[in-house]
Amino acid sequence: MSKVRTQVTVSPQAHVDLRRLGHPAKDAVGDFVRRLRADRTNRALRLSELRTAGGNGRLFVGALDGQRMALLLETEKNRFTVLAIREGALAHDELARLTVGINQISGGIELIDQAEVSANVVALPERSEPTDAQQAGDAATHALHAPLFAGYDDDVLLGLGVVAPLLPALRRVRDKGQLDALLGHNLPELTKDVLLALHGGMGPDAVREQITSTWQADDPVDPHDWARAARRPVSQVSTEDTAVLDALGEGFDAWRLFLHPDQRRLATADFKGSGKVTGGPGTGKTVVALHRVRHLVDRLPPGRTRPVLLTTYNTNLAADLRKRLRQLGGEELVGRVDVKSVDQLAREVTAGERGEDLGSALDDESAMNLWHTVCTEEGVFDYDADFLDSEFKHVILAQGCGTLPMYLRAERRGRGPLHRRDRIAVWRLVEAYRAHLAAPPRRTTYALIADRAARVEQHRMARVEEQASYKEEHGGLDLIHREDGSGMWLKPRYQHIVVDEAQDLSASHWRMLRAMVPKGPNDIFLVGDAHQRIYAHHVILGRLGIETRGRASRRLTLNYRTTQQILTSAHGLIDGETFDDLDAGADDLKGYRSILMGLAPQFWRAPDWQTEMRAVATLIKERHDQYGTPYSAMAISVPDRAAATQMAVTLATQPFLIPAAELRKEGPSKDEGVRIGTMHRFKGLEFQRVFLTGVSDGQVPHQRFEVFRATQPERHRQEMQRARSLLFVAATRARDELIVTWNGRASRFLPDSAERHAFDATELFNQDGPPSGSAAA
Ligand SMILES: Nc1ncnc2c1ncn2[C@@H]1O[C@H](COP(=O)(O)OP(=O)(O)OP(=O)(O)O)[C@@H](O)[C@H]1O
Helix, strand or coil: CCCCCCEEEECHHHHHHHHHHCHHHHHHHHHHHHHHHHCCCCHHHCCEEEEEEECCEEEEEEECCCCEEEEEEEEECCEEEEEEEEECCCHHHHHHCCEEEECCCCCCEEEECHHHHHHHHHCCCCCCCCCHHHHCCCHHHHHHHCCCCCCCCHHHHHHHCCCHHHHHHHCCCCCHHHHHHHHCCCCCHHHHHHHHHHHCCCCHHHHHHHHHHHHCCCCCCCCCCHHHHHHCCCCCCCCCHHHHHHHHHCCCCHHHCCCCHHHHHHHHCCCCCCEEEEECCCCCHHHHHHHHHHHHHHCCCCCCCCCEEEEECCHHHHHHHHHHHHHHHHHHHHCCEEEEEHHHHHHHHHHCCCCCCCCEECCHHHHHHHHHHHHHHHCCCCCCHHHHHHHHHHHHHCCCCCCHHHHHHCCCCCCCCCCHHHHHHHHHHHHHHHHHHHCCCCEECHHHHHHHHHHHHHHHHHHHHHHHHHHHHCCCCCCCCCCCCCCCCCCCCCCEEEECCHHHCCHHHHHHHHCCCCCCCCCEEEEECHHHCCCCCCCCHHHHCCCCCHHHEEEECEECCCCHHHHHHHHHHHCCCCEECCCCCEECCCCCEECCCCCCCEEEEECCHHHHHHHHHHHHHHHHHHHCCCHHHEEEEECCHHHHHHHHHHHHCCCCCCCEEEEECCEECCCCCEEEEEHHHHCCCCEEEEEECCCECCCCCCHHHHHHHHHCHHHHHHHHHHHHHHHHHHHCCEEEEEEEEEECCECCCCCHHHHHHCEEHHHHHCCCCCCCCCCCC
16 A cells, blocks of 8 residues: 555644653654654554544544554544543543534634543532522622622633633632632633633623634634644644654744744734834743744845844843754754844954954952942942942943033933932042053953944944945945945844843843844844843833834733742732833733643741751752652752852752752753752743742842932832842742742741741651642642
């Protein structure tokens, strides 16, 4: 019999099964897909038809290996979609009972296990019908017992996108616990999102507008046309099954295959100029940025140049972006993109300048020490080094103040008043500081490098524009003679720039980037979140020539990283603060939600730092030994570098013997081992389990900021906001579990309930064993 070429894709829900079942299942699916593509008649696949799905669809089961089976849908001749994976003796029966359908809103293929949902979730405490006496009870009691979604007709729920076969079970859900259990199942994403939003208090109209409409299919949905359904992006990303095989082979991240419709739209949108995406932690901003890069590269003419720049705040994040870009599109994609941190870029720009030697860059601590030196030498002790450094970077350099009169006129929005007399004194100190740097051996700072790079690029862009207009006036003649000396035409550095972690770039960085790409369609695309700003100050992009108002600004609100439970707690950390939208507007986390369910964060208090460290080591070892969490999937944030060393030593000693890797600027010091670093190092990363240690009173926020409360209230407010953002960033790195520990009293940023609910770390070392909480995630 001749072999028939077969196409195979994997559905989003099957992908969730694979995540849950882990690597052996993934490898089995990879093998199965390869063999099925090669020859569907291969007997080892044990491919057998189960039933028709109605219309042109046929359901099959196949054997992945001795223990695992898959449910497949043949949507047209020799095109299969893997819908679900089960393992164990009952795998066949479990697959056979799944209900498969086409969602009438999204047009995507969805499935649910009605039996499992009913049995495990809502069959639980079905409440008996009220007696007469109870019926006489007050309305509040009645409301308490009413099913959660009683207020919405079936038609309303279906119209919003809820998967139809779920309705009978959903009608019996009466409390949040049952809803969480229901959402803990592998349900279609649209259904989960709608139910969460309704339960969170969003009205059906708002849900329709903000959620359902984003999933709406572009064409009319025929509930029997499986071939069409399977080709819609919500069912799969690509009609090429090689993409699926690649994804299965190398790493295993859903984002490479399935994008939320909002994410997809942003990645492929056409902007008249720049585009901006904001959104809370874990909403897939980086994922959108990566897909955006792929989209831009796909539209380039063939070539070897790198006309697209992908940039971010620091080196280790840039390395991470390069890795993820390679996963997304291989060498072919990476080969067309410059992936660099903004400081590296600025460094290269200034290094390329003839006759320019700015000297080596001081690290943050040395730069701060230099301010101390300058103040001592000048005999001025009215301003602290932090303040001077910030004033220099965020006012003087940010606004390009080259002279004292310019600085006297500079705006200091949100920084409180600074009188003329003080500005003159600060300016003198700044001049002394610059003189120190210029004296041999010449040194500089990253802020000065960025400032210089911005000027160089602005100058370069002015020449590019000048040449372009000359060429236009002279009919496009070759102008070699005009560029005599350099002998070449100047071209803009890039055609497109994509920026991740945009909230932490300084005004100088933006000036440099603005001048690296000509103004035009899709010039700059930036993603960021002001709630996570921990370095820079608020920059108004519109004033720097980056216009993203109106339709060019979008927000993502669905979190894919962190469980709803962790998110709610993290949210509490920044409640009450106000945030910008990276431009002149305001932003908040309204509507920010997660469809992932899990454990509530755990709190542990210890009498002292030593006990706290040993408690953390105990909890980590338990998670590794009992639940199989690799050490490298766990991370500990510590208050400072000394604490990092102490923590690593504690982990390494008997009885723990836990390997550790320090999180450095350029990434972890080793591939293996628990990651340890200060909260700043957690930026942009994610881990399965996160331990935030030293979250004690006086440590978070640090007590040194207390002096500003009376003397510089505006400064105090800013420091508090930054400290909250830092804790927020660190907490939202956790995928499955967040553990917060402290010694002495808890940080005032934590809710009062933290102290009340905290476990006592000393009990971990009692003979009776610890109350260590459930850790399986
Ligand atoms: N459509 C998706 N489907 C499945 N997983 C997704 C999707 N989008 C993002 N993710 C996953 O969610 C996590 C967070 O994504 P990403 O890092 O892009 O978020 P972010 O908004 O940049 O986060 P942060 O601002 O906290 O750095 C990652 O693990 C990513 O793989």
